[in-house]
Amino acid sequence: MEDRYSITEFISASKQSERKQGFFELETPRMLEVNLDGLVWSKAGSMIAYKGQIKFEREGMLEHGMGKFLKKAFTGEGSSLMKANGTGQLYLADQGKKITILSLNNESITVNGNDLLAFDPAINWDIKLMRKVSGMLSGGLFNIHLSGTGLIAITSHYEPLTLFAERGKPVFTDPNATVAWSGGLQPGFVTDVSLKTFLGRGSGESIQMKFDGDGFIVVQPFEEIYLSQQS
Incomplete structure (x- = not known):
């Protein structure tokens, strides 16, 4: 029998790390450990395990103010938040997607609402509506602007x-493949008539995000199709 396939070897390779180096820690590239001593906001449904005394609660309808409540209602936004409060280790994941931790230092970033996993309660956030495309893409698009430290x-x-985009040298992206962009950028939207003709008027590729300014854009090699777009 080969030792490399033993249960002992599997446990050794996959067991939890006890580094506890900070508030957020990548337990694996697709699993986030939150070393909790207080509060954290995370995507609803992202908890996969925890240790310690932690209480979970969905965000209240008016917890973040009437303005954000109305924006969530208007967008039909499906990425509700979950509040975890207590002491212990909390493990979060989202459909096996790769996780990236970012440390904001009096900076800002805008993230696709479906791609935000968790954030420090000290971070300020607001929902940004993409009104110009709400009629183009079924279900529209919403993004979350995060700022602070x-x-x-x-x-x-x-x-x-x-x-990287520069003023006068824009970057164009597929909305469903766009994950995040630097806070100073304001995306516009363009419709490619030739792609509409070639691919059909319902094709997402006919609508592109345009970033014209100084900043960065994060994309993924995957077009994320939301349930509201499939219906």
Whole structure:
């Protein structure tokens, strides 16, 4: 019998790390450990395990104010938040997507609402509506603008790629493959008539995000199709 396939070897290779180096820690590339001593906000349904005394609660309808409640209702936004409060180790994941931890230092970033896994309660956030495309893409698009100082965790299908835009040298992306962009960028939207003709008027590729300014854009090698777009 080969020792490399033994249960002991499997446990040794996959067991939890006890580094506890910070608030957020990558237990694996697709699993986030939160060393909790207080509060953290995370994507609803992302908890896969925990140790310690932790209480979970969905965000209240008006917990973040009437303005954000109305935006969530308007967008039909499906990425509700979950509040975890207590002391212990919390493990989060989202459909096996790769997790990236970012430390904001009085900085800002905008993240696709479906790709935000967790964030420090010290971070300020707001929902940004993409009104111009709400009629083009079924279900529309919503994004979350995060700013301040603290940790956030975002997800992507497979390895993300960061592109850089310059004023006068824009970057164009597929909305369903766009994960995040630097806070100073304001995306526009363009419709490619030739692609519409070639691929059919319902094709997502006919609508592109345009980033014209100084900043970065994070994309993934995957087009994320939301349930509202499939119906």
